[in-house]
Amino acid sequence: MASDLDRKFDETLAAVTGPGGRIQVELDAQGRPFVANFPGTLPALFRTFCGLNAQTEAVVAGSERLTFAELNSLSERLARALAARGISKGDRIAIAMRNCPTWIVSYMAALKAGAVATLLNGWWQSDEMAHALDLTKPALALADSTRAARISAANVISIDVDLPIEQALAPLLEAGESDLPDIAPDDEATILFTSGSTGESKGALSTHRAVTTGVYTYASHLLTLLSILESEGRPPPNPPRTLLSVPLFHVTGEVPVLLNSFVIGRGMVLMSKWDAGEALRLIEKEKVTYFVGVPTMSLELMTHPDHDKYDLSSLTDIAAGGAPRPIRHVERLQKAFGWAQPALGYGLTETNAVGCSNFWSSYAEKPASTGRAQKPFVEIAILGPNDAHLATGERGEIAIRSAANMKCYWQNPDATKEIFTADGFVRSGDIGYLDEDGYLFIVDRKKEIIIRGGENISTAEVEAACYACPDVAEAAVFGAPDERLGEVPVAVIRARNALDAESLRDFLHATIAAFKIPARFIFVDEPLPKLGTGKVDRIALKALYGR
Incomplete structure (x- = not known):
């Protein structure tokens, strides 16, 4: 059953995007909604x-x-x-x-x-x-x-x-x-x-149409929430300001933070690198109203020893994206920032960050969900065999369709064909289901991808980097749970010569980014377990060493 907030949001959004509203919506040639009265480039x-x-x-x-x-x-x-x-x-x-x-x-x-x-x-x-x-x-x-x-x-x-x-x-x-x-x-x-x-x-x-659609999707939802606050007689006490602490080269930093700030006239307080103590200082000094980062970042704000030394009352919204936020973090967030509203977003680089959003009391009621589709611009489908759209409650691959979807992978037609369905949905590589209220729950990952504090890591790439070391005979990489970062890469290594974790870590530092380097190296003497296909059995290794 839809919550009071969801009903109010839907009614207000319909007024904002409907006839005579501030945002006029039309359909493109593929039948996807886009904003017609805002700049298209x-x-x-x-x-x-x-x-x-x-x-x-x-x-x-x-x-x-x-x-x-x-x-x-x-x-x-x-x-x-x-x-x-x-x-x-x-x-x-x-x-x-x-x-x-x-x-x-x-x-x-x-x-x-x-x-x-x-x-x-x-x-x-x-x-x-x-x-x-x-x-x-x-x-x-x-x-x-x-x-x-x-x-x-x-x-x-x-x-x-x-x-x-x-x-x-x-x-x-x-x-x-x-x-x-x-x-x-x-x-x-x-x-x-x-x-x-x-x-x-x-x-x-x-x-340009895809990127601007991504931007206006976020802007329309913020305008809707602002309208709700104003209708309830509690407009924001401070002008909008965001702490821009996520990298600008990431889609979160680029679209919902940077570009959206132009549309809504929101000041951006830049951080060249993440430091929780400095973030707390800037929130007080610059009266920051909005914070978004991977869940690790808000956790560090909560637990920093200087948390109580600063006046953080300007902060009204604390959002997260790029990685799942553990339910326990939501409870801690409400205690540490009881006056601020929590939010969570779900989107892909390939969708220009749009997908689902969960916010305010709805997030508190369903903290395990990444939210509802960002209507009217986004459709969410759960795909079964042959890309059939599954019914409510059934588990399958999550897919997203909107005018914000990318055009293609640059000079990679095979990968482009693989990620798009025939009806224009982008496959996420995540497994999930929709509940009766349209809330999305992510339960697993289809791809061999590790998300470490919001950074996507390909297990194949890290394994290839390990194999470049002449002392490595076999390597397998998988993700293991981590309280702070969500998950971290772990490497199981069979060496052909004397090799230790420090030496291999030093070797990898020269070839791959630091966030891709495994948090743990496990050295074994026996050949790694194999599947019938001859591939390494990562599931068996994860069961043995993934805790």
Whole structure:
């Protein structure tokens, strides 16, 4: 039975998105809803909402503060400078930086110049960077000095992001200015990278329509919640501000946090790296109202020894995404931040972060669920044999359909064909079911993927990195539960020569990102157990060593 909040939300959302509402919804050629009265491209989104929110403080980064108008002006100049350097519509521009104002302006400028913003994982090592660059062949790579050192391409420009942004961008702006191209909603906009069960990262390519649909999906739901609060006579006491602590190269950082902030006029307080103590200080100092991160991050806010030293009363919403949040965390969250509303989201890189959401009292009532489909823009299906849509309560693979779905995997038609169903749903690789109220419950994972604190890790990739060590005879990697990170990779190793965990860990540090390196190494003398197919029996190994 639908809760009072769900009924009120549905009624208010219908008014917000219905005839005469603030958001006008139409269907695309595939019958998928999209917002028709908001800008359909990212350059138009930036120009429109930076104009509407011109004097609002958009970015706080240390001592640097920029309004939305300043972001728009700087990105316009940089876009024209990129065009003067020969960047053409459809070229890829890779961005590899820590969270900083220069990342945001570079992203805006690349899109305004008609390029495809190609977001490199800032934690990658040289081999991982090389794979992404070889796959996408960007015309230009913009990187901070730390990431530039990991990129061997000749077309990389190293930017000193510790300088004030005008000084940081000065070498790029010297190119002069050229005209910018016209951009259409169906033009290609972004490439984000996702780890697959087969190993190397794939590039999820999205159009402007897909990305903006993802943004407006979140914006419409926030407008609905705001309308509910206002109708109850309890509007938010502080202007919206978010702590931008998740990486901008992740879809969560890019779509619901960064881009959505332009639409709703929300200030962004940037963190270059996660530190729970610093986060608490910034929440008090900058009167942050909204926090989102992987569940590990909110757990660290709750348990930090300085938690009670700060005034955190401005914080009204604490959301999580990227990984499951244990039910026990929800209970602890309500005790530690009794005045703040909890929320949880579920989406994919391939869906531009849209999928399901669970919030406020509904989340407290169903803390094991990742929520309902983000209507009217999202459909959730549970797939059975031959992609048949299963009934309420039946378990199958979760699939998502919306106009926010990516276009394809970059230059990978086989993987693209595999992830899309014939009726346009994206397969998630997760197993779950829908209850009678439409709430989604995730119960298992179909792919050989480990989610460590919100970072997807391919077991095949980590195993391949282990096998590159000449002293490894056999390797198998699986995920084991972890109270703080959700799960962590564990490697079972049969060595051919003398080998210990420290030596293997040092070897792996040179080839894969630190978050992919197993938390535990288990060395065995006997050959690893095999299935009838000859593959290593991970289930048996997990049963033996996964606790």
